[in-house]
Each structure stands twice: as structure tokens, then as C-alpha cells.
Amino acid sequence: MKITIDAVSDLLKSMDDVLILAxxxxxxxAVGSACALCRAMLKLGKNAKVSIERVSNKLSYxxxxxxxxxxxxxxxxxxxxxxxxxxxxxxxxxTKNSKINLCIDHHFSNVLYAEKTYxxxxxxxxxxxxxxxxxxMNIEIDKDIAECLYVGISTDTGCFRFGNTxxxxxxxxxxxxxxxxxxxxxxxxxxxxxxxxxxxxxxxAISSMNTYFSGKCAVLPITYDMFIKSGxxxxxxxxxxxxxxxxxxxxxxVTMKEKVKGTFRISVRxxxxxxxxxxxxxxxxxxxxxxxxxxxxxSLNDALKAVLKCAESELKEIGEL
Numbered sequence: 001m002k003i004t005i006d007a008v009s010d011l012l013k014s015m016d017d018v019l020i021l022a023x024x025x026x027x028x029x030a031v032g033s034a035c036a037l038c039r040a041m042l043k044l045g046k047n048a049k050v051s052i053e054r055v056s057n058k059l060s061y062x063x064x065x066x067x068x069x070x071x072x073x074x075x076x077x078x079x080x081x082x083x084x085x086x087x088x089x090x091x092x093x094x095t096k097n098s099k100i101n102l103c104i105d106h107h108f109s110n111v112l113y114a115e116k117t118y119x120x121x122x123x124x125x126x127x128x129x130x131x132x133x134x135x136x137m138n139i140e141i142d143k144d145i146a147e148c149l150y151v152g153i154s155t156d157t158g159c160f161r162f163g164n165t166x167x168x169x170x171x172x173x174x175x176x177x178x179x180x181x182x183x184x185x186x187x188x189x190x191x192x193x194x195x196x197x198x199x200x201x202x203x204x205a206i207s208s209m210n211t212y213f214s215g216k217c218a219v220l221p222i223t224y225d226m227f228i229k230s231g232x233x234x235x236x237x238x239x240x241x242x243x244x245x246x247x248x249x250x251x252x253x254v255t256m257k258e259k260v261k262g263t264f265r266i267s268v269r270x271x272x273x274x275x276x277x278x279x280x281x282x283x284x285x286x287x288x289x290x291x292x293x294x295x296x297x298x299s300l301n302d303a304l305k306a307v308l309k310c311a312e313s314e315l316k317e318i319g320e321l
Contacts, residue, residue, distance in 0.1 A: 032152025
């Protein structure tokens with residue numbers, strides 16, 4: 001059931017002993033929104049903890065002084081997670097089919113798996129929605145909360161370059177900077193800093209990238225062997241998802257990441273008029289028009305065939321083939 005911002009504000013005020021979850025392979029918006037909400041609940045004197053799987057080095061500092069881990073919770077809140085099938089639950093007693101009391105999200109593809117859902121499809125990220133909720137709750141947004149929110153908003157907008165950036169998004173970011181966020185420092189860490197291991201992985205991946213359908217689709221494979229040879233960690237690879245789309249003429253960019261042998265995490269990034277959620281949806285995933293994802297079990301060759309079949313279907317649908 002969808003609820004209003006006033007209703008979600010009242011609901012959060014009534015909760016205690018809250019476990020906050022995000023999605024698997026958490027990005028900046030997932031980590032930022034979970035940590036910001038947890039810090040806000042602590043300000044209200046509530047008992048709250050965050051459980052997030054495999055946080056990257058670039059994002060781990062947001063968890064400083066945030067209680068983490070499983071505990072004897074009464075309520076479960078999911079943030080930035082459109083489907084319970086991608087909930088990050090491996091470190092908890094929660095299962096993907098457990099009752100989720102509340103979901104706070106911005107994905108139009110949300111399947112409404114929670115008992116109650118606050119869904120702001122116009123928000124650039126879950127962090128923008130949580131900013132509004134905290135304002136509604138009259139909770140003081142201190143510097144630590146502000147930084148969590150800024151990281152989430154900036155990363156989900158590609159440092160304010162993506163089409164989901166609105167004037168409201170920019171006003172929200174400006175207010176967070178006024179609250180003490182060092183935006184230059186955050187932007188440098190999130191968008192300009194690479195580990196040596198990641199640089200090796202990026203080099204191998206780019207050399208393996210190919211284009212299809214007269215250059216309208218580009219696919220970048222990141223195989224298990226590449227991870228082994230480079231020593232890179234999966235959590236450092238989120239920036240690779242946008243590389244195929246950056247090639248001139250590409251409408252559908254796909255990154256296929258095989259961190260576990262035989263299992264591919266597929267990220268789809270598109271340029272208009274192609275719909276990333278349509279491509280990912282054909283393989284059981286979902287997301288936004290310009291950014292979506294799914295998973296695939298099988299060999300690299302099988303994954304590539306499946307992806308190209310879906311990309312071809314979407315290109316035909318929009319009249320590009």
C-alpha cells in the first residue's frame with residue numbers, strides 16, 4: 001500500500017527497534033539513505049541498526065558511528081529497493097520473503113512488496129525522498145546526515161549530470177552543502193578516485209568491449225578471471241556501468257559483471273529513446289528508463305546472447321532497427 005509523506009513521517013515516529021536494509025550490491029544512494037535514516041532515528045531516541053552487504057571503500061566511511069548488524073528488531077525498513085528479490089539480507093535473520101514493514105523508494109518499478117511504501121518517483125534518489133521526510137518530521141539534519149544524503153543524491157545523478165537531476169534536486173544539494181557538506185571532497189572521492197586494482201580491471205574490461213547493431217549497442221564484459229587477475233573488489237566497479245553508454249551513437253550500453261563464476265550481474269544504461277528498464281525487464285530485472293539491472297545464470301557466451309536478443313528487441317521497438 002502506498003502512503004503519503006505525512007503518513008510515513010508518523011509511522012517512523014511510532015517505530016522502535018528498527019532494522020534498516022538496502023539492496024544487494026549497494027550503491028551510494030542505498031548506503032546514504034540507510035545511514036541517513038538510521039542517524040535520524042537515533043536522534044529521535046530510537047533503537048535502530050543498518051545491515052548492508054559489501055560496502056565499497058568509497059562508501060564505508062558513511063557507516064562510521066552507525067550501529068550495524070542483526071539484532072532483535074520489531075520493524076524492518078527497506079530503502080532504495082524496488083523488489084524484495086534484491087534485498088541485501090545475507091547478514092541478517094531476515095529472508096527475501098520476510099515481512100517488510102516499510103519501504104522508502106524512488107523507482108517507478110517498485111513492486112510494492114512492503115506492507116507500506118512511500119514512493120517518490122520524481123525524486124532523483126531515495127536520499128532526496130528521505131531529505132523531504134526528515135524535513136516533514138522536523139528532524140535537524142546535521143552535517144553527518146547531510147553528507148549521507150549528498151553522497152546518495154550525487155551518485156544517483158552521476159554528479160548531477162543525469163536526466164533525473166531536477167531543479168529541486170539542485171536546491172536540495174545546495175541546502176546540504178549549506179549544512180556543512182564538503183562537496184568538492186565528496187565529488188573527488190566518489191567520481192575521480194580509482195584504486196590501482198580498479199584501474200587494471202577497467203583496462204581489461206574496456207579492451208574486451210564490443211559494439212553491435214551498427215554501433216547502437218555496446219557490451220562490456222567483466223569476467224571472473226578479470227577480477228582474479230586485477231585483484232579488484234566488486235564494490236569498486238560501479239563506475240564501469242556507465243562506460244558503454246558514453247560511446248557516440250550507442251543507445252543501449254550493457255555491463256556484464258561475473259564476480260561469482262557463472263553468475264552475471266547485468267547493468268543496462270541507455271540514451272533516449274531506448275528504455276533500460278524494458279531491456280532488463282526481459283531478463284527478470286527492472287529499474288529506470290535510463291538505468292536498470294538484472295541477473296543471469298550461465299556462461300559468458302549465453303549471457304551475451306541473451307543480452308543481445310533483448311537489446312535487439314528494444315531497438316526494434318523504438319524503430320532503430
